[in-house]
Amino acid sequence: MSSKKMGRPPSNNPKGKKIEIRVDQEIMNKLDASAEKLNTTRSNIVRIGIEKVYDELQK
Template sequence: MAGLKKGTKLTDNPKDYVLRVRLDERTLQKLDKCCEESGMNRSQVVRMGIEMQYAKTKK
């Protein structure tokens, strides 16, 4: 495994892309509430939301 930086996480599904979004304070509070309730981080909640919306397009 030469070439990997120390602390590099090995995963079958690497997250190579960064998405930056602008949120108003109320939307950010909603996102943080979802994180608190679910025990997931912001990225996980956003990814789940994308999956949910994508599933709706497949109907």
């Protein structure tokens, strides 16, 4: 029997940090609509937004 673990392989960029935010229904609707339109997750939409703001601040 192999000593390798079963399951998902380790990620090159693990996402171990967690944030929690409070939003109103309008923001949640916009987040859900964006995620659906881009066929991605809510978390990924938030990551994209953070990258955009950060890039703008670097200019």
